[in-house]
Amino acid sequence: MALVSVAVGRSAARPLGAGEATGLLLYRNYLAYRRAWYIFLTGFLEPVFYLFSIGVGVGQLVTGFEFNGHEIPYAEFVAPGMLATSAMNGAVLDATFNFFFKLKYNKLFDQLLATPLTTADIARGELSWSLLRGGIYSAGFLVVMVAMGLASSWWALLAVPAALLIGLCFGALGMALTTYMRSWQDFEWVNLAMMPMFLFSATFFPLSAYPTGVAWVVEATPLYRGVVLCRELTTGTLSWASAVSVVYLVVLGAVGLALVRRRLDALLLT
Template sequence: MSVVDTGRRTAVLQRVLPSGSYAGMARRLVERSALLYARAWMVLLSGIFEPLFYVLAFQIGFGALVPVVVGPGGVELSYVAFVAPALLVASAMNGAVSETMSMFYKLRFDGLYDSVLATPLGTYDVALGELTWTVLRSGLYAVAFFGVMATMGLVTTPWALLLVPVALLVSMAFAAIGMVCATLLRSSAQFEYIHLLVVPMFLFSGTFFPVDRYPLPLRVIAELSPLYHGVELARTFSVGVLTPSLLGHTAYLLALTAAGLYGTSRRIGKLLLS
């Protein structure tokens, strides 16, 4: 993106957002997070292994019990090929939620955002900077996971290359909503409420079996989950069967991202500037 395009985007956002909430300097928070994790690189590395163990477990264990599953467009898949794309986006969800929950400590205990808002950065810069870092971190995991899938022979179509952008989109949506949740929490004990939502989403959003097997009321609830839309995108691209529904899934996740960014900016302003 050229300097001119960046300047135009900044000018548009400054007109749309409340005065003083955006200075076009969100990258400063990204740089801070990168420098911080440069000293804790083992934390980043550890997040790669969990999804790897999941894939190996399904390859060695469940794959022998469920030899064939019908995927998008009626394509027959091995069970590990059915589950792997969903695990990729689920790992993006887990990484995003974990990272944004750290925002609670930055907000309530570290006083980081009080210091940040004393600089030219505004509340929307904070929200965008935290979102960008979370997406970058999730992208690292997604690329590593995709490499494992390719090594295991689970990448069979060029469309599967879009699995990484899908993971980034899922990370964006969960990071944006997660940041809003972080601003609403009053104690770390309330993290249990977040887990109470994330764990059922992981299990019942089509990650391990199609949601069309559910009774209609449960299917409707499952289809409201952001992870469901990410799973559908990933699984569809993994087999190379493109349908118009992909646009709807993408729009849903983008809408959540926009709503979360705006909500986070407003909440930080209410908590620290009011």
């Protein structure tokens, strides 16, 4: 933390650039987590266990599904969905629970605003850390997929950048919604939203398995867009759905980030 203080102190006479401010906040979070690295394993292992229990275990009973005109084994169908879920979990954990603690309890953001940092810097820095955490989860999970032979295309290398887009969307929206929360009890709504989104994201079954009305709702969820994007990349069967997913996730992420900044202005500067 001393290095952060020195760096900020040297910049007291001038505004910090966006990249410099983001780097300082990333370093601050690194220092806070470096002795608790094992926490990262929890978000990574959960989707791995799902993959082994459902993708591999149930996959012995299911022959597979057709995806974009190609028949793929069930485990290969499920794995990209769990990859997208890894990115979501990593981003949401930091963007909700940890963000709420910093905002409401240890008043970290109030202290940061006493330096040349702005609310926009805080929003970008916290979102960048959420992206980093989600990216680590996703990269580790992709290694597991490759080791198990569940990535059949070189396009799978782009699954990590795709996971970062998923993290951008969920991290920004998660922080925005967290600014409206009043107590820890409100986080029950986070679980209430994430669990159905996970179960109805076409991770375990194709979209055609749902009734038409339900399918329309599923297609509008950000996790489904992430699942489609990762599945097309890992199987090498790209379509316009990937482009739609990229635009959708970027737009939601930008909207969420703008809302976070406005809410932090209202909560911390007034």
